[in-house]
Amino acid sequence: MRPTSEDELSELVAGATGPLHVRGGGTRSMARAGPGEVLETGGLTGIALHEPGALTLVAKAGTPIAEIEAALEAEGQRLAFEPMDHRGLLGTAGEPTIGGAVAANVSGPRRIQTGACRDFLLGVRFVDGTGAVVKNGGRVMKNVTGYDLVKLMAGSRGTLGVLTEVALKVLPSPETQGTLVLHGLSDAEAVAAMARGLGSPFEVTGAAHLPGRGETCLRIEGFADSVCYRLGRLADLFAGHEITRETDPDAVAARWRGIRDVAEFHGKPGDVWCLSVKPGDAPEIAARAGADEVLFDWGGGRIWARMPEGSDLRAHLGAFAGHATLVRGSEAALSALPVFQPEPAPVAALSAGLRRRFDPRGVLNPGLMG
Amino acid sequence: MQMPEPDARILSRKDDLVAQLKRVLPGGAVISDPAETRAYECDALTAYACPPLAAVLPASTEEVAAVLKICHAAGVPVVPRGAGTSLAGGVLPTADCVILGVARMTEVLETDYDNRFIRVQTGRTNLSVTGAVEEDGFFYAPDPSSQLACAIAGNIAMNSGGAHCLKYGVTTNNLLGLTMVLMDGTVVELGGAHLDAGGYDLLGLVCGSEGQLGVVTEATLRILPKPEGARPVLIGFSSNEVAGACVSDIIKAGVLPVAIEFMDRPCIRACEAFAHAGYPDCEALLIVEVEGSEAEIDHQLGLIKQIARGHDPVELREAQDAEEAGRIWLGRKSAFGAMGQINDYICLDGTIPVSELPKVLTRIGELAKGYGLEVANVFHAGDGNMHPLILFNANTDGELAKAEALGADILRLCVEVGGCLTGEHGVGIEKRDLMSDQYAPADLEAQMAVKDVFDPGWLLNPAKVFPLDVSEARRGARLAAE
Numbered sequence: 001m002r003p004t005s006e007d008e009l010s011e012l013v014a015g016a017t018g019p020l021h022v023r024g025g026g027t028r029s030m031a032r033a034g035p036g037e038v039l040e041t042g043g044l045t046g047i048a049l050h051e052p053g054a055l056t057l058v059a060k061a062g063t064p065i066a067e068i069e070a071a072l073e074a075e076g077q078r079l080a081f082e083p084m085d086h087r088g089l090l091g092t093a094g095e096p097t098i099g100g101a102v103a104a105n106v107s108g109p110r111r112i113q114t115g116a117c118r119d120f121l122l123g124v125r126f127v128d129g130t131g132a133v134v135k136n137g138g139r140v141m142k143n144v145t146g147y148d149l150v151k152l153m154a155g156s157r158g159t160l161g162v163l164t165e166v167a168l169k170v171l172p173s174p175e176t177q178g179t180l181v182l183h184g185l186s187d188a189e190a191v192a193a194m195a196r197g198l199g200s201p202f203e204v205t206g207a208a209h210l211p212g213r214g215e216t217c218l219r220i221e222g223f224a225d226s227v228c229y230r231l232g233r234l235a236d237l238f239a240g241h242e243i244t245r246e247t248d249p250d251a252v253a254a255r256w257r258g259i260r261d262v263a264e265f266h267g268k269p270g271d272v273w274c275l276s277v278k279p280g281d282a283p284e285i286a287a288r289a290g291a292d293e294v295l296f297d298w299g300g301g302r303i304w305a306r307m308p309e310g311s312d313l314r315a316h317l318g319a320f321a322g323h324a325t326l327v328r329g330s331e332a333a334l335s336a337l338p339v340f341q342p343e344p345a346p347v348a349a350l351s352a353g354l355r356r357r358f359d360p361r362g363v364l365n366p367g368l369m370g
Numbered sequence: 371m372q373m374p375e376p377d378a379r380i381l382s383r384k385d386d387l388v389a390q391l392k393r394v395l396p397g398g399a400v401i402s403d404p405a406e407t408r409a410y411e412c413d414a415l416t417a418y419a420c421p422p423l424a425a426v427l428p429a430s431t432e433e434v435a436a437v438l439k440i441c442h443a444a445g446v447p448v449v450p451r452g453a454g455t456s457l458a459g460g461v462l463p464t465a466d467c468v469i470l471g472v473a474r475m476t477e478v479l480e481t482d483y484d485n486r487f488i489r490v491q492t493g494r495t496n497l498s499v500t501g502a503v504e505e506d507g508f509f510y511a512p513d514p515s516s517q518l519a520c521a522i523a524g525n526i527a528m529n530s531g532g533a534h535c536l537k538y539g540v541t542t543n544n545l546l547g548l549t550m551v552l553m554d555g556t557v558v559e560l561g562g563a564h565l566d567a568g569g570y571d572l573l574g575l576v577c578g579s580e581g582q583l584g585v586v587t588e589a590t591l592r593i594l595p596k597p598e599g600a601r602p603v604l605i606g607f608s609s610n611e612v613a614g615a616c617v618s619d620i621i622k623a624g625v626l627p628v629a630i631e632f633m634d635r636p637c638i639r640a641c642e643a644f645a646h647a648g649y650p651d652c653e654a655l656l657i658v659e660v661e662g663s664e665a666e667i668d669h670q671l672g673l674i675k676q677i678a679r680g681h682d683p684v685e686l687r688e689a690q691d692a693e694e695a696g697r698i699w700l701g702r703k704s705a706f707g708a709m710g711q712i713n714d715y716i717c718l719d720g721t722i723p724v725s726e727l728p729k730v731l732t733r734i735g736e737l738a739k740g741y742g743l744e745v746a747n748v749f750h751a752g753d754g755n756m757h758p759l760i761l762f763n764a765n766t767d768g769e770l771a772k773a774e775a776l777g778a779d780i781l782r783l784c785v786e787v788g789g790c791l792t793g794e795h796g797v798g799i800e801k802r803d804l805m806s807d808q809y810a811p812a813d814l815e816a817q818m819a820v821k822d823v824f825d826p827g828w829l830l831n832p833a834k835v836f837p838l839d840v841s842e843a844r845r846g847a848r849l850a851a852e
């Protein structure tokens with residue numbers, strides 16, 4: 001099913017007699033496809049509004065991200081939350097859509113400083129599990145009118161409603177960018193160094209550690225003089241370390257695209273997990289995970305772990321503060337392990353309650369999120 | 371403004387309820403003497419007041435849970451209260467409710483500079499969160515003008531903003547985790563020192579839910595390293611249109627100031643008379659602030675001044691030192707106080723798309739004229755969050771009603787041009803009955819469904835946010851079930 005209007009989508013959902021498999025570009029599908037008919041949003045496309053002077057963009061959910069990024073670039077703007085492209089990691093094809101990025105709350109390295117997808121989402125329109133069309137939020141940057149269903153929809157992966165339109169806050173692209181690379185740090189030293197960078201006033205907008213390469217990267221963005229100045233001040237913090245500076249904007253962009261998309265893991269076997277933890281816990285948690293390879297982003301707050309197929313990362317860790325998502329699972333892993341971190345009972349009860357209210361018949365991606 | 375009739379059955383059981391509450395709270399934490407409950411009769415929307423049945427001041431999450439269990443079992447509505455600075459009537463009691471205040475819960479529980487967060491009890495004031503970390507070079511970014519008084523509890527419930535949120539975001543963008551107690555006494559932890567939810571973003575859902583989903587007792591907040599420096603520039607214009615165009619051009623140019631504040635002539639005059647900030651006498655005034663090192667500030671302000679000059683400013687003054695920067699901000703920060711000295715006022719809070727600014731200011735002027743009232747405008751221009759202040763005299767019969775009617779017209783105008791009823795103050799009772807102007811029935815139904823899940827009996831702050839007739843069936847179901 002590929003509706004071309006919100007009305008049509010609403011009728012399809014209202015008329016559904018069995019489970020629907022909601023799909024944007026299909027590039028981020030993590031769980032096994034459940035039973036049911038595929039409902040694609042790719043027929044709902046187009047940028048409805050882009051107001052550069054108000055930093056806002058409104059687009060239909062099925063609009064390709066590439067189209068949005070091109071429109072923004074023409075005005076010197078960008079999606080500041082830096083949505084990851086999952087295709088390389090998951091081996092999927094197709095065209096990532098903005099609705100898919102929102103539904104999965106997909107954010108890149110800049111999340112640590114500038115915010116997640118959900119922080120840039122100003123408004124949504126969606127069709128709930130009964131077929132009702134609901135709007136929430138709007139297209140203005142400050143809005144506390146009623147409950148914030150915008151946040152609820154971000155990351156709900158089509159289980160509470162099918163997004164039809166999203167409004168986003170966009171930001172100006174910086175004049176240039178640079179990376180400070182520290183070499184040869186252990187995981188613990190790297191996390192401490194990233195904490196120093198992020199705790200400095202120099203506005204680090206990316207902090208990642210690639211143990212395989214022995215590189216710890218700190219990104220600075222802004223006006224050229226300012227980037228140069230801040231890279232210098234930042235380097236002063238790490239006097240005595242082996243440091244290189246990367247200032248060619250294309251090289252910097254390519255490096256951070258690689259970190260964003262976890263390029264280190266592309267083409268390598270195993271399950272891939274993504275953890276969100278307190279950055280300071282990261283070295284110890286990574287050590288306990290028993291992974292074949294790890295990569296740290298968000299100053300350590302996000303750990304990408306490549307694991308032997310079917311191994312239960314959560315069991316290796318025991319209780320820990322944060323959550324682990326099975327982003328790329330083998331058959332062995334997917335048949336045995338939940339994709340999303342099981343929630344404590346009171347939270348799980350609230351989540352289930354919300355699902356029952358927004359999708360009383362259980363037709364929207366049933367089972368995906370509990 | 372209408373409120374539901376108090377439930378006579380609850381009123382008649384007051385003594386029993388108070389006795390039960392006293393069993394779970396220390397002496398002095400249960401207030402039931404009518405002379406003392408008066409202290410909780412209203413918030414900063416002082417036009418409406420009603421003493422509650424009782425007020426309680428628990429000191430821990432456990433005590434909050436104990437209170438809620440009792441009220442839940444007895445079917446008594448509970449209104450959570452922070453510092454009572456809501457401008458929307460968010461903590462207005464009904465005579466049959468218990469006010470649950472978090473004023474005794476002010477502890478800092480944990481500070482962690484490596485991971486850049488602070489964990490506090492929610493009764494702590496906004497400013498004292500920054501106060502706890504600023505000596506170490508950090509701050510908590512959301513800075514409502516009421517920050518000296520307002521509590522983190524209220525900030526979370528209202529998703530409050532401030533002058534600097536253009537760059538740093540509002541409360542929800544700086545909230546990492548919380549502990550809250552549901553109406554039935556269940557304690558729920560959401561988020562923590564890590565980022566983003568593993569499942570649904572319930573943290574984001576609770577933030578801004580105006581005390582209707584749970585009582586928030588502890589919060590983990592993101593703290594940020596203080597910038598090297600900051601400097602404001604003051605720019606005067608001969609018309610609102612030109613000032614509006616200048617704001618848009620600054621944003622388009624790729625400079626991202628931390629704040630862009632806008633004041634119109636009536637506001638400039640009142641502030642000047644009150645604070646003697648040295649403001650020029652002009653139609654519109656912008657205060658634009660940027661951050662960074664000296665050189666970075668020079669560069670950004672250079673760009674901003676260049677853009678401003680293209681708009682023929684009548685005044686362009688850059689702060690030369692901290693003292694002058696302080697003076698530039700002084701007038702703006704005392705705007706509400708200044709207005710309060712000369713008049714009674716209603717402070718509106720609608721948001722509009724920035725591009726609609728000139729048109730909306732003109733329309734507000736026309737509407738005000740129609741009502742024979744004066745409106746002064748002061749607002750966060752970078753994000754379109756307006757604060758029209760409607761001036762009136764509360765001692766003149768009918769003026770309040772007239773001012774409220776004008777306020778409703780202005781808010782409808784905000785919605786009409788693509789904006790919303792409230793950018794940071796919340797709906798409370800004040801904008802409750804206008805919700806249907808912004809939202810269709812299905813939109814409100816979806817929101818109320820959330821409350822059904824968190825608080826099936828509709829006991830937490832039940833008469834707020836949703837138009838009374840729209841929520842009646844749900845609130846009524848509770849009464850019928852008893």
Ligand SMILES: Cc1cc2nc3c(=O)[nH]c(=O)nc-3n(C[C@H](O)[C@H](O)[C@H](O)COP(=O)(O)OP(=O)(O)OC[C@H]3O[C@@H](n4cnc5c(N)ncnc54)[C@H](O)[C@@H]3O)c2cc1C
Pocket residue numbers: 413414449450451452453454455456457460461472492513514515516519520521522523524525526527528529530531532533580581582584585586587706794795796831
């Ligand atoms: C002079 C002045 C200037 C202001 N400036 C700004 C501004 O710049 N920006 C801005 O955003 N606001 C501003 N406000 C509005 C107000 O200060 C904010 O809404 C503030 O966050 C309210 O905090 P509070 O602690 O006083 O909350 P209260 O007024 O006590 O309560 C507000 C709401 O929070 C709920 N609540 C309180 N405690 C809890 C809890 N523990 N759990 C769950 N819900 C709870 C209440 O039920 C109510 O709905 C201003 C107010 C004044 C008087």
